[in-house]
Amino acid sequence: MAETLNAHQLMQLAQCMTRMQSDITDYELHHYGELNLAQKRSLEETLTQVAAVAGRMYAYSVQLVFEDTDTQLQQLQQATDQLRKFLKTAVKIQQVLDIVSAITSLADAIISHDVEGISEGIDGIIQMVGNT
Amino acid sequence: MKKALIAGLVFFGSCKSTESINRFAKSASTGTAEISRSTLDFSQICRLYDPTVLKKMTDTTLYAKSVHPASHCPEFKMADSLTKLINQTLVNYFSMLGSVSDKKLLAYDAKDMVNALADIQPQVYPSLSLTDEKISAVKGLLNTILNEPLKWYRNKKLISVMRQNDSVLDRVVTAYSFILDSALSGEINQAKENYRSFVYATLYEWSATPVEKAMVNQLYNQFMLSMNDEQVKIHKAILMLKIIQKDHHLLAYGKPPDGFAYTESEISQDIVLINKIISELIQLIK
Numbered sequence: 001m002a003e004t005l006n007a008h009q010l011m012q013l014a015q016c017m018t019r020m021q022s023d024i025t026d027y028e029l030h031h032y033g034e035l036n037l038a039q040k041r042s043l044e045e046t047l048t049q050v051a052a053v054a055g056r057m058y059a060y061s062v063q064l065v066f067e068d069t070d071t072q073l074q075q076l077q078q079a080t081d082q083l084r085k086f087l088k089t090a091v092k093i094q095q096v097l098d099i100v101s102a103i104t105s106l107a108d109a110i111i112s113h114d115v116e117g118i119s120e121g122i123d124g125i126i127q128m129v130g131n132t
Numbered sequence: 133m134k135k136a137l138i139a140g141l142v143f144f145g146s147c148k149s150t151e152s153i154n155r156f157a158k159s160a161s162t163g164t165a166e167i168s169r170s171t172l173d174f175s176q177i178c179r180l181y182d183p184t185v186l187k188k189m190t191d192t193t194l195y196a197k198s199v200h201p202a203s204h205c206p207e208f209k210m211a212d213s214l215t216k217l218i219n220q221t222l223v224n225y226f227s228m229l230g231s232v233s234d235k236k237l238l239a240y241d242a243k244d245m246v247n248a249l250a251d252i253q254p255q256v257y258p259s260l261s262l263t264d265e266k267i268s269a270v271k272g273l274l275n276t277i278l279n280e281p282l283k284w285y286r287n288k289k290l291i292s293v294m295r296q297n298d299s300v301l302d303r304v305v306t307a308y309s310f311i312l313d314s315a316l317s318g319e320i321n322q323a324k325e326n327y328r329s330f331v332y333a334t335l336y337e338w339s340a341t342p343v344e345k346a347m348v349n350q351l352y353n354q355f356m357l358s359m360n361d362e363q364v365k366i367h368k369a370i371l372m373l374k375i376i377q378k379d380h381h382l383l384a385y386g387k388p389p390d391g392f393a394y395t396e397s398e399i400s401q402d403i404v405l406i407n408k409i410i411s412e413l414i415q416l417i418k
Contacts, residue, residue: 018321021329024329025329047330048330051183051322052182058315059319060207061311062174063214065307065310068307069218072303075297076225079225080228083225083289083293086232
């Protein structure tokens with residue numbers, strides 16, 4: 001079975017590449033005058049390749065971390081949905097309490113023979129029930 | 133019996149306040165969203181500090197018009213979308229904890245109900261006198277009776293969700309911290325190295341006079357300072373995530389035997405700290 005690197009191992013490898021690039025650059029800076037054009041080009045090509053590979057490794061490690069945490073992320077999304085549903089239920093309880101209050105006001109209007117109040121009260125209750 | 137029930141409800145409500153959860157959740161969601169806003173993207177790093185891009189800085193042709201191969205950065209774009217997904221999942225979770233624990237959202241005001249009852253009373257029971265004092269006492273009691281079960285119900289749900297997901301959150305926050313601390317910070321170190329290899333080394337070798345060399349050094353130091361600022365942001369973000377992780381655990385399980393009072397004071401201190409870090413992150417962007 002082929003072994004693959006995990007995110008931490010890939011990170012260590014990327015860090016080694018960065019250090020190697022640093023060492024090559026140091027060498028170039030200290031021996032620039034002694035190098036001929038071909039050697040300079042060769043060094044630059046090497047540096048370009050090392051830099052590109054290291055950069056891609058750091059970025060790629062995110063994919064490996066993500067694969068490891070995918071299940072937990074889904075669980076957290078489910079918990080968020082669960083809370084969202086709960087919130088809807090709690091808001092409905094609140095609306096029921098509002099309706100109780102509105103019905104009491106309506107009873108008051110009926111006792112007082114307040115026709116306008118009765119009409120407003122009924123409208124209010126219909127609206128609230130419609131919202132639940 | 134009724135008195136005991138009311139007293140029980142009041143006691144329950146006051147002990148298990150959702151306020152600490154609400155304050156924590158609001159700070160945690162703002163802080164987590166700020167991390168995404170203030171730290172550099174992987175794609176930005178690729179676009180700005182890829183070797184092919186940096187080589188343009190040493191282009192000596194007229195108007196630097198030499199053709200350089202374009203960098204497409206597919207791994208970097210993928211890293212960004214996955215990191216954003218993790219960030220957004222955390223922000224959504226904390227926001228929802230905030231919404232469910234928001235007392236304004238579910239606080240029931242019995243004022244209308246009591247006023248209506250007070251208006252009905254003279255017609256139904258004219259002999260019963262209801263003074264303002266009595267009415268406000270009834271109002272207070274009704275608010276308690278109607279609100280406390282709701283509070284208790286919400287708190288029970290919140291604690292249960294937080295307990296169920298505490299270890300899950302721990303894993304997600306650890307993964308997010310790893311991405312910031314190792315992958316993103318690694319890219320920043322790589323960007324520093326790229327600048328040294330493809331800009332500084334070249335310009336320094338080309339500099340013919342001490343003045344030119346000094347200027348190249350100045351540019352180098354400016355670049356390093358800006359990159360160090362990026363790393364400071366990352367360290368602050370990681371510190372904030374650690375606090376969030378700790379507080380979530382504390383709110384879910386408390387700290388026996390110190391109990392709720394300890395949790396409340398710890399959360400209050402941490403919220404101040406989280407808000408301070410958020411301000412520092414905002415300052416670093418400016």
